[in-house]
Amino acid sequence: MILLLPAAVFAALYVTSRRRDVRRLRNGVFLVAAAACVLLAVAVEASRATPFLESLVLLGVVAGLGLIAILAVFLIGNGVTMLRLEGHSLGNLLSLVAGVAILVFPVLAAVPAFGLDRPTRLPGWATILLIGLGLLLLFACGYAAATFTAFAVYSLVYSRYRHTDRPAALVVLGSGLIRGEVPPLLRSRLDKALAVYRSVPDDAIRPILIPSGGQGSDEPRAEGDAMAEYLLAHGAASEDVHPETASRNTRENLLRSLEVQRAAGRSGSTLVVTNNYHVLRAALLARSVASDAQVIGSPTAAYYIPSAFLREYTAIMVEHKRLNAAALLTVAALVTLAAVWSVIPR
Structure with missing residues (x-):
């Protein structure tokens, strides 16, 4: 049960890091690492106990591989659905590409290993090169799987974190208009903000509502104006609605909305409203701009x-490109050193 020691270390790191700030992606890394160590420890001990438990562990591994294959098929099907319902775009292709990658990349990474025990006409250096490339691809697959698991798990954990129900300001992030009107995706955010707004008792100070979004190149008006119109039409008091209409992305949404909140003289906690899939990334961005805002999510169509x-995960990986590149380059350097060592005459 030696693996329970690193599990305890990762669990302690998770608790400590979360207490400092719940809006940290490393919290998810620590949580998933702790859970993985516990599962591995249980599997190792079970495999040593009796043949029956060993068979159960083997069955669990096979079931896990089967679930991965099912996930790949599901993502491919979801990609087809996205293209049919949402149109042809790079973002809508992500689930289809991910499903194909789950099926293809591990096979490509394992091909060199299967050829180790068979005669080959390739020169020794070419064989080593293929094995090295296979190891790099295998690590890249494992790295992507681990980081996405940490992101997905902590997105669910953070979305269930209980935030203040009496904020000083409610910021609603924009997400694009359709022919100048609020579409269902954005409507769910506004409805969530209105639900929090209405839940404040009559004898308490109501939060101000800051619908945030500028005018895109394909939009006839600013998102903030259309969102403010929706809020007013659904019962928000005009003195409580302060639209922000200059931002172009989530980071600017947060920064410019903070300026609007300060201009309105509303100091205190800020609650940001977005869709549930966007909650964690919005929270990470809030932390990066030194805002104390917390984020809540509204429902999204299941498909x-x-x-x-996947889009949110990709965006986070790009935002942390230096850290990810350092990890991949470190492994590449180690594999290169091992390859050079293997060809040096001894």
Whole structure:
């Protein structure tokens, strides 16, 4: 049960990091690492106990591989659905590409290993090169799987974190208009903000509502104006609605909305409203701009969630490109050193 020691370490790191700030992606890494160590420890001990438990562990591994294959097929099907319902775009292709990658990349990574025990006409250096490339691809697959698991798990954990129900300001992030009107995706955010707004007792100070979004190149008006119109039409008091109409992305949404909140003289906690798939990334961005805002999510159509989660994951990986590149380059350097060592005459 030696693996329970690193599990305890990762669990302690998770608790400590979460207490410092719940809006940290590393919290998800620590949580998933702790859970993985516990599962591995249980599997190792079970495999040593009796043949029956060993068979159960083997059955669990086979079932896990089967679930991965089912996930790949599901993502491919979801990708087809996204293309049919949402149109042909790179973002809508993500779930389809991910499903194909899950099926293809591990096979490509394992091909060199299967050829080790068979005669080959390739020169020794070419064989080593193929094995090295296979190891790099295998690590890349494992790295992507581990980081996505940490992101997905902690997205669910953070979305269930209880935030204040009496904020000083409610910021609603924009997400694009359709022919100048609020579409269902954005409407769910506004309805969530209105639900929090209405839940404040009559004898308490109501939060101000800050619908945030500028005018895109394909939009006839600013998102903030259309969102403010929706809020007013659904019962929000005009003195409580302060639209922000200059932002172009989530980071600017947060920064410019903070300026609007300050201009309105509303100091205090800020609650940001977005869709559930976007909650964690919005929270990470809030932390990066030194805002103390917490984030809550509104419902999203089920078919849209897998592709949306993949987009959010991709965006986070790009935002942390230096860290990810360092990890991949470190492994590449180690594999290169091992390959050079293997060809040095001894």
